[in-house]
Amino acid sequence: MNPQPAAAAQPPNRRPNKPDTAPTDPAATAAGPTAFIRMADAGDVYVSWLWADDALARGVAVLPRDEVREVLRTLGDAVPDPARPEDLRRVMTEGALVDPAAESALAQALSRTLLPYGLAVQLYELSQRGVRPHLRIQPSPRLAQVPWEILAPDPEIRLLDIADVSLLAPASVVRSPERIVHSWNDTRDLPVVAVLDPRVPGFRADSELGSVLGRPSPESQVAQHFSRYGPRLVPLAADPVELFRRADTDRDWLSAVLRQGASRLVYVGHVTAPAPESGQSEHAELHLSCTADTRGFAATNRTHRPLSAKDLLLGTHSLDPSPIPGRDLWPMPSRVALIACESGGDLRFTEALGLTTAAMAAGAELVTATRWPLPTDHAFHTLTPTTTYPLQSAICAVDTAHDSPTPIPTLLTWQRSRLAAWRDAPIPENSPLLWAAFATVTG
Numbered sequence: 001m002n003p004q005p006a007a008a009a010q011p012p013n014r015r016p017n018k019p020d021t022a023p024t025d026p027a028a029t030a031a032g033p034t035a036f037i038r039m040a041d042a043g044d045v046y047v048s049w050l051w052a053d054d055a056l057a058r059g060v061a062v063l064p065r066d067e068v069r070e071v072l073r074t075l076g077d078a079v080p081d082p083a084r085p086e087d088l089r090r091v092m093t094e095g096a097l098v099d100p101a102a103e104s105a106l107a108q109a110l111s112r113t114l115l116p117y118g119l120a121v122q123l124y125e126l127s128q129r130g131v132r133p134h135l136r137i138q139p140s141p142r143l144a145q146v147p148w149e150i151l152a153p154d155p156e157i158r159l160l161d162i163a164d165v166s167l168l169a170p171a172s173v174v175r176s177p178e179r180i181v182h183s184w185n186d187t188r189d190l191p192v193v194a195v196l197d198p199r200v201p202g203f204r205a206d207s208e209l210g211s212v213l214g215r216p217s218p219e220s221q222v223a224q225h226f227s228r229y230g231p232r233l234v235p236l237a238a239d240p241v242e243l244f245r246r247a248d249t250d251r252d253w254l255s256a257v258l259r260q261g262a263s264r265l266v267y268v269g270h271v272t273a274p275a276p277e278s279g280q281s282e283h284a285e286l287h288l289s290c291t292a293d294t295r296g297f298a299a300t301n302r303t304h305r306p307l308s309a310k311d312l313l314l315g316t317h318s319l320d321p322s323p324i325p326g327r328d329l330w331p332m333p334s335r336v337a338l339i340a341c342e343s344g345g346d347l348r349f350t351e352a353l354g355l356t357t358a359a360m361a362a363g364a365e366l367v368t369a370t371r372w373p374l375p376t377d378h379a380f381h382t383l384t385p386t387t388t389y390p391l392q393s394a395i396c397a398v399d400t401a402h403d404s405p406t407p408i409p410t411l412l413t414w415q416r417s418r419l420a421a422w423r424d425a426p427i428p429e430n431s432p433l434l435w436a437a438f439a440t441v442t443g
Contacts, residue, residue: 032126032133036168037119039140044068047116061116071113072142074106079145079433080373082273082342092375092383097433100426107152111159114146120153127162134408135159136442138168141276144347145371147436149415160416166408167344167441169360169367170352174443178327181443182363184334190263191234192403193333194226195254198269198289199247202302209270209287209304212340212376213392216244221392222268225399234262250290251307255329262333264402268395271340271355272306281349281357282310286340295319309346312358332362335402337369339395344369344439356441366407368398370437384428394434408440 033055040046044065050058078096080088096102111120126133137148149160159165173179196213203209217223223240226233234257237243258265270287274280285298285306292300295316298308315326336359338344344367346354359367377389401411418435 032131032164034134034136035119036136036138038138038168039143041140041142045114045140045143047119049116049119056122057118059116059118061118063114063116067113068142071106071109072146074109075145078102078106079371079437080341080375082373083275088375088379089383092379092428092433095433097436098428098431100422103150103422103426103432104152104155107150107158108155110146111151111153114143115151115153115159123153123159123162127157132163134164134166136166136168138170139347141348141350144345147371147432147439149412150419150432150436158419160412160419164409164412166366167347167439169441169443170357173352173357173361176361178325179361180327180331180363181365182332182334184263184365187261187263187334190261190333191232191257192229193234193254193257193262193265194243195249195265195267195269195288196222196226196244196246198249198287199245200270200287201247201289201291201304203304205245209301211245212269213244214376214378216241221389222395225396247289250288251294251296251311251330254288254307258331258333259329264333264335264337266337266339266395266399266402268339271338271343271345273342273345273354276345276348279349279351281346281352281354282308282313284309284343284346284354286338286355309354309358312355312362313353326358327362330362332359332364334363334365335407336364336367337398337402338367339374339398340370341373342370344371344441347441360441360443366440366442368402368407368411368438368440371439372437374437375434380429386427386429388429390429390434394438398438408442411438411440 034052035049037047037049045063045068047061047063074096078091080091092098096106139146148165149158151159197211200209205211213222218240223243226243227240267286272285274283285308287306290305290307292303292305294305296305296307297310298306312326312330315329316323338355344356346352346357356367356369374391377391380386380390397414398411401407401414404410415435418430421430422432
């Protein structure tokens with residue numbers, strides 16, 4: 001078999017215009033088929049795809065190593081690097097994702113390089129019929145930061161215009177016999193657990209593990225959004241300001257509230273992810289209000305001990321004579337949102353054992369996390385002329401999607417609205433630098 005090269009989503013010798021039937025609302029489209037797309041690194045990148053119920057022909061392709069390497073280098077230069085915080089100004093003011101011409105060129109290059117020709121033709125034909133498929137992608141570690149939603153098979157068409165997109169969790173996690181999934185249909189009416197910008201012991205609000213949302217205000221967008229849950233929200237707070245910068249949201253508190261039952265968990269704060277070359281994805285850390293005397297596998301940082309993915313996976317294994325598994329200490333609800341810098345970074349590892357994987361292993365049906373570090377509203381206000389709060393808007397959009405019967409299409413609808421804003425007003429606060437960082441992983 002001679003696999004076809006990657007190419008734009010159009011049949012040979014025919015350039016499609018943006019179809020009149022291209023959907024803008026998933027509810028307005030025919031029920032579409034689901035494709036499972038899996039990728040593997042072996043010098044070149046090998047891609048295979050098949051359609052549920054054999055709705056369309058399956059296929060394979062090879063993505064040439066040098067072309068993949070070049071487009072990933074361009075993408076890497078366009079997103080924040082946690083190892084180079086001093087480079088944030090360049091990324092937010094002149095990087096490829098905040099410049100409309102450069103962003104369009106990058107989106108087209110990603111499509112040419114990473115979207116196999118045979119799959120591209122199938123997507124084109126479906127879009128012409130007004131059918132919106134669901135693409136479930138399992139990227140190789142090298143491709144884990146690719147924002148598939150913004151790929152441009154044509155200058156006027158993005159992948160999120162014609163398809164729903166989500167990521168596949170590792171099969172070893174999904175098929176684990178010890179995994180007990182907490183179904184949304186069974187738990188949707190349970191409380192919503194919200195950990196919003198927790199106070200990290202030993203770190204001032206303006207330090208590296210300080211506040212990500214700034215001084216809380218009852219009039220802020222996020223305060224207004226979460227206060228609407230009323231008594232359904234945990235922790236309970238008479239004043240919306242009390243939801244933020246709490247000092248009592250440590251791992252013991254989190255364990256207690258999750259074991260009481262929850263429909264969702266939303267975390268807004270800091271995540272520290274190890275470099276992929278370390279091979280230690282289990283050392284990804286969630287920064288709660290845990291003090292240094294808290295037991296756990298992560299090393300202390302000043303007067304603070306982070307909650308690591310290793311903790312979530314192993315629980316008290318090797319720490320107690322009668323250990324408790326992590327899935328029993330922190331049983332994850334059906335839907336988990338980890339709104340923090342590179343919270344989905346474990347997919348960049350050959351062996352993904354990070355926070356996203358740990359949440360899935362502990363019972364989550366889906367996890368929305370980020371592919372790269374998120375710029376804060378403070379960064380936008382400091383580096384770009386804006387009075388809006390893009391990060392707060394994104395937090396509310398992710399939470400709204402998770403409270404919806406259709407979380408993936410709902411989040412993509414918001415992302416399409418941000419794409420429309422970017423097309424109308426290509427300014428940094430509308431750019432894919434923020435909204436394209438979010439990806440939803442499902443089992």
